[in-house]
Amino acid sequence: MNKTHPIKVLLVDNHPLVLDGLRALLETYPHIAVVGVARLAREGLEIAQSTLPAVVLMDINMPQINGIEAIELFKEQLPDTRILMLSMHDSREYISTSVMHGASGYILKDVSTDEIVSAIEAVATGKTYFSSGVADVLLERRTAENALPLTTREHDVLLLIAAGNSNRDIALALGISATTVETHRKNIKKKLNITSTAGLTRYAIENGLVSQSGPDTH
Template sequence: MSGKNIKVLLIDNHPLVLDGLGAVLETYEHIEIVGTAGLARAGLEIALRERPAVVLMDINMPQLSGIDAIELFKEQLPDARILMLSMHDSREYISTSVLHGASGYILKDVSTDEIIAAIEAVANGKTYFSSGVSDVLLERKVAPDALPLTTREHDVLLLLAAGKSNRDIAQTLGISAATVETHRKNIKKKLNIATTAGLTRYAIENGLTWAES
């Protein structure tokens, strides 16, 4: 989103995180912090007023957890992209967040540059998982036999679910980015799923993960 500010709302019940992260993100010219909140419901009130493009939200909060808040945000602000920020890299947290509608999941110990990359990615309609999260998503082997996909399409689906770009997938599988895009279109058609986020949810719901050979 070059040349256009990305409106970001920060929700975390730790004041130090809010203040520190907000101060750092504001140093980036294309990032506009439109509000901060320590509770999910308070954040929703701000979001309804400010209409952020990205909501960066903690998972563990009192009264209403970040995961439970995702659905509220999606219902009332369907255009807002939800990016979860957490100390936890458990598969349960990650998969539940995605299944509820989050567009990405990053760990609190990642670099500022990675947080910015995540914000930019989800603001542009993509999914983003930080490196530690990708490791969790990629750890289990699954046989593709039950899927209506070719073996190559299965591989592409799993790498998409891990937040990889067409170029990353092309490098991993030794094929061209154009071929990856063709596979992506075929997968969406076969599974009747229109978005990459939907493909990610499908993969997680079915326990599918990429296993490095």
């Protein structure tokens, strides 16, 4: 993330003023390169296929295909591209659904440009990011962490699962074998009485266990 190798960002929002304003602001940061703008999800996908952005900054309310539906299209065709939602909506439903579909972060449109850049930096390096207003919503129903019936290691594995990592990725991040990760995954599901990975992700979100910058894997 420097001037030699800037973070390539694609902006997708059906409001021209938002697009123009965001582009102008982000282009003042030397380590950010706006590789394209689009007013529709499919148009954004076409641009992304030729520019291969590291991060797609996308609104939710768009005609034809909304931002949440578009997340899956981007993830299917450009699995290495990270999706960061930029929305005026701070409802738990929008936030949780975005993450369930594969978004790496969710920030509100009233945050500062510096925070938008921080979010781009975070998701570009494989972390998750939620702006303070979003974090407040996620924490509304947070259960006390010490009441969670998981070991410290299982807790770490759960956070990495919620961030969309595979067993192999988790194994590399935690310095354990993929077989051990799978054992932890099964134990977590059993303890929480949850049968699917999507269910584990939803649990982590609804209990406020997904932090702004994601789990520390270093």
